[in-house]
Amino acid sequence: MRFNTLAEWLAWQETLHPKSIDLGLSRVKEVYGRLGNSGKPPFTITVGGTNGKGSCVAMLDAILRSEGYRVGTYTSPHLLRYNERICIDGQPSSDDRICGAFERIERVREEITLSFFEFGTLAALDIFDAADLDVQVLEVGLGGRLDAVNIIDADVALIASIDLDHQDWLGDTRTAIGLEKAGIFRSGRPAVVGDIDVPAAVVQYAEEHDVPLSYLGRDFRYEMLSGSWDWLGRNAELTDLPFPALKGDHQLINASAVLETLHRVESRLPVSPAAIREALRNVTLAGRFQYIPGSIPVLLDVAHNPQAVRVLADHLRRQFSGKTIHAVFAVMRDKDISGIINNIKDLVEHWYLAPLKMPRAATADQLLAVFDSLGVSAVRSGFPDAAAAFDAARRSAESDHLLLVFGSFFLVSEYLAHMN
Structure with a gap:
């Protein structure tokens, strides 16, 4: 093994690529192919957005695990330990498991340089492939279209919100940024946007690429009550729900988008109202309010x-x-x-x-x-x-x-x- 500790691997990865951010899929896709994994990843939910990604991933993970699914989550950045980025059933991956994935990547990458984030993304996918998961929830690091997680075709895509951030990389308008984020959409597969002000170009992009799109205010909404809230979709509803344990009224927007996402794939990934209620009451996420x-x-x-x-x-x-x-x-x-x-x-x-x-x-x-x-x-x-x-x-x-x-x-x- 090239290095014996996770800290040594991470320090080396920071020096491997001349740019800390190098958007593009060709290099990471080539190395992913060389890893020779099973060829069919678990059911994949890809989560992008300017804000709210982490909260949406946390709620998806909590609901799906409450239903009994085996779930892997890939998020970034971490707060205390790198291991937090790659979790299975809510537990951070061990140093040994991550180092083993890094070693497998290093053996096959040969002349291809990878950024710190690309190394981590490939490690998560490699670990998840071997973990017999029911679902993997992948958080986009930056943008969407050219982000490393986008080498996987999402079964359903969720954009939590669209606003100005990372303009040097994604553009300086909500339209440009929205289109970059819409790059995680896939033809014929559902997509959800948890933003009431969706740029028209994103809606047009979905139509042109045959993406069944739903978004807040048109296809689903929520109503806040005195001690609970209701989620209302086009042909379904959930009433008298507990408020999410994550603090802030904005979490109802995130929760609504999460429920719409799960509703759109309920035939393949059914969840019960009881699992939703339990998860909303107990979901946690450090560093957010x-x-x-x-x-x-x-x-x-x-x-x-x-x-x-x-x-x-x-x-x-x-x-x-x-x-x-x-x-x-x-x-x-x-x-x-x-x-x-x-x-x-x-x-x-x-x-x-x-x-x-x-x-x-x-x-x-x-x-x-x-x-x-x-x-x-x-x-x-x-x-x-x-x-x-x-x-x-x-x-x-x-x-x-x-x-x-x-x-x-x-x-x-x-x-x-x-x-x-």
């Missing part, structure tokens, strides 16, 4: 684009009205930083900029320039590491305040590691 009670309560969220931060701000207004909020923040420099800050600046009293030791992260000077342009002055920076920023925010906060840690996945990951 994750509330940690204590003398100074903490809210964690990986919102890192303007749409996600608007949802976060709405949640703060509803659940933490009147609270003094101390926000620890970090984000990648290729994000719409001005849009992010502008959507939440009126709710935050004190800001703490946490440095992330990675090339893509926005520096303190870059962030300070944006804060200054928006007239926000209560910003502290210059911390040696993220842990120091967390500690400074906690020391400044009082018992009736809220500590908000949001932005990059890597920041939330650092907080969870720091807390542990």
Whole structure:
């Protein structure tokens, strides 16, 4: 074996390809073919979208496992351990299993270079192929059309939402981004969009490629009641459902799209109302509106684009009205930083900029320039590491305040590691 530990494999993979992101399917498809797997992957649900992908994968996984299916999920990025990316029946894959997959990939790739994400995607598919799964749920890393997971033909595709993010790669309009995400659609196979404002070009794309498309507001909807909610499809409905255990009113949008997705494939993958109810009550997902009670309560969220931060701000207004909020923040420099800050600046009293030791992260000077342009002055920076920023925010906060840690996945990951 080339390396003995998972950490060694991952460190090497980061140096293997000259680009951290290299969209395209030819290289990864060639290596996948060389792996010589069974040739017929498990029933596949591919999940894309700007925001909401992780929540949709979590709910699909919970519902299907509640029904008794054996389910594999591939997600990214992880929060604490790389192993979280490749789960079977809710359990992260072991180091040995992942290293074994990496070794099989390395034996067959020969002259072909693979990015870090492509290596991981191939490892997940290799592990799932050998695991006798009923279903695999694959989360798109970036876009859809040229993302590595798209080498697998989805039996049903779900786009959770469409908004502006990764514009350097996907385009700078919702239409362009929507079309990139629609690349996970397959002719004759159902697709669902959990967005009420679907670009017309996406609907046209589905029609031209014979994709049976349904989307929120036209083909399905939800109604919120006092202590429950109803899901209403074109020829089916589920009433008096428990609210998802994942916090935030927006989770009803995600849950509705998930139920529509399962409804569209019910002849091949039936699930009972009882399984749906149990799963909604018990589903979990770290880092999304994750509330940690204590003398100074903490809210964690990986919102890192303007749409996600608007949802976060709405949640703060509803659940933490009147609270003094101390926000620890970090984000990648290729994000719409001005849009992010502008959507939440009126709710935050004190800001703490946490440095992330990675090339893509926005520096303190870059962030300070944006804060200054928006007239926000209560910003502290210059911390040696993220842990120091967390500690400074906690020391400044009082018992009736809220500590908000949001932005990059890597920041939330650092907080969870720091807390542990």
